[in-house]
Amino acid sequence: MSTVQGGIWCGISTTGGCVDTLFVNGAVFDGTTYHEDLDVGVRSGRIVAVGQNLEAAETVDLHGGLLLPGFVDAHVHPVQGGLERGRCDLAPLHGLPAYQEAIKQYADLRPTLPWILSGGWHQPDFPGAAPRATDLDRVTGNRPAFLVNADHHGAWVNSAALRRAGIDKHTPDPPDGRIERDHDGNPTGTLHEGAMDLVGGFVPPTTHVELVAALMDAQAYLHSLGVTGWQDAILGAYANMPDATAAYRELAEDGRLTARVNGALWWQRDRGTDQIPELQAKRDAIGYPRFRARSVKIMQDGVAENFTAGLLEPYFDGRGGRTANTGLSFVDPIELRTAITQLDAAGFQVHVHAIGDRAVREALDAFETALKENGDNDLRHHLAHLQVIHPDDVKRFADLGITANLQALWARYDAQMVELTVPYLGDERTRWQYPFGDLARSGARLAAGSDWPVSSPDPLAAIHVAVNRRDAPTDEPFLPEQALDLTTTLAAYTSGSAWVNHADDTGRIEVGALADLVILDRDLFTTPPDEIAAARVRATYVEGECVFDS
Numbered sequence: 001m002s003t004v005q006g007g008i009w010c011g012i013s014t015t016g017g018c019v020d021t022l023f024v025n026g027a028v029f030d031g032t033t034y035h036e037d038l039d040v041g042v043r044s045g046r047i048v049a050v051g052q053n054l055e056a057a058e059t060v061d062l063h064g065g066l067l068l069p070g071f072v073d074a075h076v077h078p079v080q081g082g083l084e085r086g087r088c089d090l091a092p093l094h095g096l097p098a099y100q101e102a103i104k105q106y107a108d109l110r111p112t113l114p115w116i117l118s119g120g121w122h123q124p125d126f127p128g129a130a131p132r133a134t135d136l137d138r139v140t141g142n143r144p145a146f147l148v149n150a151d152h153h154g155a156w157v158n159s160a161a162l163r164r165a166g167i168d169k170h171t172p173d174p175p176d177g178r179i180e181r182d183h184d185g186n187p188t189g190t191l192h193e194g195a196m197d198l199v200g201g202f203v204p205p206t207t208h209v210e211l212v213a214a215l216m217d218a219q220a221y222l223h224s225l226g227v228t229g230w231q232d233a234i235l236g237a238y239a240n241m242p243d244a245t246a247a248y249r250e251l252a253e254d255g256r257l258t259a260r261v262n263g264a265l266w267w268q269r270d271r272g273t274d275q276i277p278e279l280q281a282k283r284d285a286i287g288y289p290r291f292r293a294r295s296v297k298i299m300q301d302g303v304a305e306n307f308t309a310g311l312l313e314p315y316f317d318g319r320g321g322r323t324a325n326t327g328l329s330f331v332d333p334i335e336l337r338t339a340i341t342q343l344d345a346a347g348f349q350v351h352v353h354a355i356g357d358r359a360v361r362e363a364l365d366a367f368e369t370a371l372k373e374n375g376d377n378d379l380r381h382h383l384a385h386l387q388v389i390h391p392d393d394v395k396r397f398a399d400l401g402i403t404a405n406l407q408a409l410w411a412r413y414d415a416q417m418v419e420l421t422v423p424y425l426g427d428e429r430t431r432w433q434y435p436f437g438d439l440a441r442s443g444a445r446l447a448a449g450s451d452w453p454v455s456s457p458d459p460l461a462a463i464h465v466a467v468n469r470r471d472a473p474t475d476e477p478f479l480p481e482q483a484l485d486l487t488t489t490l491a492a493y494t495s496g497s498a499w500v501n502h503a504d505d506t507g508r509i510e511v512g513a514l515a516d517l518v519i520l521d522r523d524l525f526t527t528p529p530d531e532i533a534a535a536r537v538r539a540t541y542v543e544g545e546c547v548f549d550s
Helices: 078-086 096-108 133-140 159-165 194-200 208-224 245-254 273-285 333-345 357-374 396-400 415-430 436-441 459-468 486-500 529-534
Strands: 012-014 021-024 027-029 039-043 046-051 058-061 066-069 071-076 116-121 145-149 154-157 177-181 187-193 227-235 260-266 291-299 349-354 382-385 403-406 446-448 517-520 537-542 545-549
Touching: 027 486, 066 486, 071 382, 071 446, 071 486, 078 116, 078 208, 078 227, 096 116, 096 133, 133 145, 133 154, 133 159, 133 187, 145 159, 145 194, 154 194, 159 187, 159 194, 177 194, 187 194, 208 227, 208 245, 208 537, 208 545, 227 245, 227 291, 227 349, 227 486, 227 537, 245 260, 245 291, 260 273, 273 291, 273 333, 291 333, 333 349, 333 357, 349 357, 357 382, 357 396, 403 436, 403 486, 436 446, 446 459, 446 486, 459 486, 459 529
Parallel strands: 021 058, 027 066, 071 227, 116 145, 227 260, 260 291, 291 349, 349 382, 382 403, 403 446
Antiparallel strands: 012 058, 021 039, 039 046, 066 517, 145 154, 154 187, 177 187, 517 537, 537 545
């Protein structure tokens, strides 16, 4: 007898036995170790048996695929991603004509929308990584438009939006951002970092209903990629995104939240430690089985492509000469030490965005201060992105017990790297980018995430790049000596990220662990490395319940 739930991979057949469901006929990666042939038994949402020749009431045939713990994304923005999927999503496109066509079609089909909202355009598609308002005017008319870029550190706006916000040649740059201007000082249509708020404050707020729908869509999408849990990297209002806490609450309370989520409460960089009691109150009010908020997110710098990543030495000008610009530190380094030390004392995990080598060092210095002041603990602090790390700081991750949170998909030669990064970092700092191999060899703990919608949330795409340091076999690998082996990479995306999220009964396949599992259509350990990205998720389980079936 067999039962099918939406497709073959949730199919089960009765055989009799002592466990509810038995996964058979495939290989297993248990979160740290590969096993060529292993059966896994599940009862009441937990793994109760691991071995061979087991019996069960129901079996799931892996058909030679790979069973592993559900992927955990340690740095992602699901609600933003869900919203952009439902709006004018430019992420799959490239080039001004394609963008204009998509924006015009979206706007024409929605004549009553007061604002045109979109996201996902790519900086290398425009000269100087700065699109112009006049190009947007041609397809949006007199309606204001606000389109964030793929990395969400800049926005493309039209002339109507600039007028609505009163931005002209006399408008000063905010301390944490920059307005792109022509030779006469007039704004041209691109707003970087904090300058986005000059227009974002006029955009109609996203409704609670929209946030819930976006979260539901994002959850289904992430489950289809094998993701069973994540850390929402900004829980709070930021860059024209409202606080999504209420949306998570609704899903947690009515049972629709199937993922395990740890929220990182947003640190408002224009305030100081006076906000810690408010953050404590928010944390204490969020205590659902699948939704908690134990972390605080601090964004220490920007991104290299718009020259706001914090560097120890100035950027180059793209022609070999030095500039005077070393990027931004959104939080004063001395204030950062105080903030992290007090957050650590208050029992918060601290999750820091650090792109440039100066930002990385400032964060590590702050964690070192906290360790000296407060002593060791089990809060599991982590630094995300880590594009440029000075070699002197690599070993400090292990020494200080700080997890390196990797966005591995970025460690490759693409247009952004070739055109907007390498010429401005220079040869030496280019060699310091994404040093995953050095971090692993130094003993650092590794976690992994996507930063979606900045880049694809597909863990298999990121794992492919982490192992190969390129997309296609014909591409030149980017610093291949920094590649990770498959075991280390899978561990980062499963047990490593689960550990960072304090989800200690997930991220591994062993007796007693929760049955958060993913089935792949092939055994990655017998697949050629250049074909990892071709693997597909067949099914995803949370506590033994199928939440995605291909």
